[in-house]
Amino acid sequence: MVYLSNQIKPRTVLKNIEPYTPGKPIWELQQELNLDKVVKLASNENPFGPSPKGVEAISSQLAELNRYPDADTVEIKQAIATSLDVKQEQVIVTNGADELITLISEAFLEKDDEIIVPSPSFSEYDFGAHIMGATVVPVPFEEGFQFNVQKLVDAITERTKLLYLCSPNNPTGTYLSKADLDQLLQAVPKDVLVVLDGAYSHYATADDYTDGIEYVRENQPILVLQTFSKIYGLAGVRVGFGIAPKSIIQSILKVKEPFNVNSLAQAAAKAAIADEEHVQKSRKGNLAGCEQLYQAFQELNLDFTKTQSNFILVKLGPDAESTYNKLLEKGVIVRYGKGWGLPEYVRVSVGTKEENLFFIESLTSILDN
Ligand SMILES: *Cc1c(COP(=O)(O)O)cnc(C)c1O
Numbered sequence: 001m002v003y004l005s006n007q008i009k010p011r012t013v014l015k016n017i018e019p020y021t022p023g024k025p026i027w028e029l030q031q032e033l034n035l036d037k038v039v040k041l042a043s044n045e046n047p048f049g050p051s052p053k054g055v056e057a058i059s060s061q062l063a064e065l066n067r068y069p070d071a072d073t074v075e076i077k078q079a080i081a082t083s084l085d086v087k088q089e090q091v092i093v094t095n096g097a098d099e100l101i102t103l104i105s106e107a108f109l110e111k112d113d114e115i116i117v118p119s120p121s122f123s124e125y126d127f128g129a130h131i132m133g134a135t136v137v138p139v140p141f142e143e144g145f146q147f148n149v150q151k152l153v154d155a156i157t158e159r160t161k162l163l164y165l166c167s168p169n170n171p172t173g174t175y176l177s178k179a180d181l182d183q184l185l186q187a188v189p190k191d192v193l194v195v196l197d198g199a200y201s202h203y204a205t206a207d208d209y210t211d212g213i214e215y216v217r218e219n220q221p222i223l224v225l226q227t228f229s230k231i232y233g234l235a236g237v238r239v240g241f242g243i244a245p246k247s248i249i250q251s252i253l254k255v256k257e258p259f260n261v262n263s264l265a266q267a268a269a270k271a272a273i274a275d276e277e278h279v280q281k282s283r284k285g286n287l288a289g290c291e292q293l294y295q296a297f298q299e300l301n302l303d304f305t306k307t308q309s310n311f312i313l314v315k316l317g318p319d320a321e322s323t324y325n326k327l328l329e330k331g332v333i334v335r336y337g338k339g340w341g342l343p344e345y346v347r348v349s350v351g352t353k354e355e356n357l358f359f360i361e362s363l364t365s366i367l368d369n
Contacts (some may be wrong), residue, residue, distance in 0.1 A: 013111075013133040021122060023209035035331040041349040042312045042333040044170065044200070046233035048285050049354065050268075051278040054234055057271035058264045060100050069263035076261075077272045080241055084213055089246045092253060093269070097199060097227040097240030101128045104223065104242075107253040108193060109134040113161040118147060120171060123198065125164045126204065134161070139321045145172035145305055145313070149180045153187045163188060166197040167212075168204055171340055171347040173307030178210040185220055193248065194222045197241075200309040202231040202279060203286055208307060219245045219340050228265075230310065231282050232272040239265040286310045289350035296360040300367060311349045313337070320344045323366055330362040 020250035021043025032040050039098075061343060072092040081088045083130040094100040105128030109115070115129045119138035126136045139155050142148045152163065165184075167176040178183075181196075196212035204211075212224040229235035239261055242252065272278070293312055297304045317324045324336040324346055337345035348359065 008147070011133075013130060016130040018123070020127065021339055024328070024337055026333070029328060029331065029333060029359075033329060033331070036291065036334065037358070038331040039355045040333045041311075041351050041355065041359055042335045042347075043332050044230060044233060044236070044309070044349045045235050046257040046282055046310075047289075047350070047355055048233065048278075050236075051232035051272035052270035052276040053275040053278070054228075054272035056230065058237070059262055061267040064263060066292050069259055069261060069266055070260040073261050073266055076239075076241075076273075078269045079273050080243075083273050084243065086213065086216055086243050087246070090216060090243050090249060091241055092202065092244075092249050092256070093118060093241045093266075094256070095235060095262075095265070096229060096238040097197070097242075098124050098224050100225055100240055100252075100273075101125060101240075101259060102131070103255050104127060104193075104195060105132050107252045108160075108161050114157060114159040115162040115164060116152060116160060116166045117149070118152065118166070118169065120342065121164065121166045122170045122199075123178065123339070125162075125195075129162075139357075141172065141174070143184050145169070145174045145200060147174070147176045149176075149184045149187075152184060156189065156192060160192050161356055162193050163193045164197065166199070166313050167209075168200045168307065168309040170199065171311065171335070171337070171342075172310060172313050173309045175204060175206060175209050175308045177206075177208040179208065181210055181215075185215065185222065188221075190221060192221075195225060196222060197225045199225070199227045199230055201226065203283060203310050204308040205287070206308055209341065213243060216243050216245065221245065221248070222249055228269045228272060231279055232269070232275075233282070234265070234268050234272055237262070237265040237268050239269045249277070250253050273329055285352070288348050289353065289356050292353065292356050293348065293350060293360070296356075296363075300364060303349050311347050313342070313347050315345050315347055317344050320346060323363070326366045327359075327362055330366070332359050332362045334359070 019256035101124045109132040113134040201211040227240040335347040
């Protein structure tokens with residue numbers, strides 16, 4: 001008997017899906033090149049570690065692992081609602097913000113609908129559109145990777161369903177000002193949902209930055225997405241959340257799996273959101289790291305974009321790919337920009353002072369040769 005498994009046809013829309021390229025894990029590079037020391041500055045993780053309160057909460061939860069987690073994530077919703085001054089019914093908690101992007105896509109996108117994405121940005125928005133057979137309309141950034149509200153508005157058609165705004169934007173570190181968001185929300189038709197991805201909002205320091213939550217409080221058609229993976233340092237347990245007017249949350253709840261957020265993640269997130277000390281320490285360490293890297297880039301005569309986040313986009317020029325590979329050989333993992341259409345750039349996550357120094361020394365020795 002010959003089995004012809006290649007006659008099992010996947011949905012045709014899967015052809016549009018590009019595999020996600022994660023930052024190379026530390027163990028993989030260590031094994032490949034037999035390196036003692038590897039510094040990973042590729043996934044915008046918190047280099048100062050997880051919230052200690054979050055870790056403690058996980059330990060105290062371990063004996064309960066025989067139980068299913070709370071399907072309604074009540075305690076963590078309460079904690080989020082209190083901390084951000086919104087109503088519990090305006091919150092949805094998910095298995096990382098990545099899951100939320102998929103759920104938003106499943107809840108709102110019909111085949112051939114359009115999503116608008118300032119480009120380049122986070123690739124999960126495209127992924128969510130593609131699995132639903134929807135179309136991605138990229139709107140390139142202006143000079144210096146600045147947002148252009150008018151161009152985003154001009155890109156809206158009858159088919160537009162979602163408009164994504166990542167602010168601060170991954171991978172550029174640039175942000176949308178409050179005045180621009182005001183203008184955009186005025187101009188967007190009422191049947192278009194604006195998704196403001198604030199994965200890095202805790203890092204932003206600009207006076208005219210907004211995390212968008214005030215608009216949810218006013219019941220505007222906006223969904224603010226946040227995560228525990230970045231400043232809270234909990235990327236490994238996977239927990240993120242969305243805040244939006246109740247009717248939007250209710251639609252998304254319809255496509256959610258009941259036990260999407262595991263009990264360790266729920267416990268850790270609840271503790272971490274109250275861990276102000278860890279947030280402050282992370283923010284401060286990040287600002288110092290940004291200054292350290294800016295100064296090094298200036299000394300190396302490299303162009304970079306000032307960031308409102310915990311990563312910096314730096315232009316290495318035509319040799320960027322080989323420099324990226326040489327950094328790997330020295331045990332430094334950064335993210336190469338080609339996938340974003342930026343073949344002359346790399347994105348480096350801000351590490352600890354020592355990690356940044358290792359990166360700077362490695363880069364300097366590569367560029368000197
Ligand atoms: C890291 C990141 C997320 C969310 O990550 P999760 O780990 O899935 O919560 C969302 N948006 C952007 C832009 C990110 O960089």
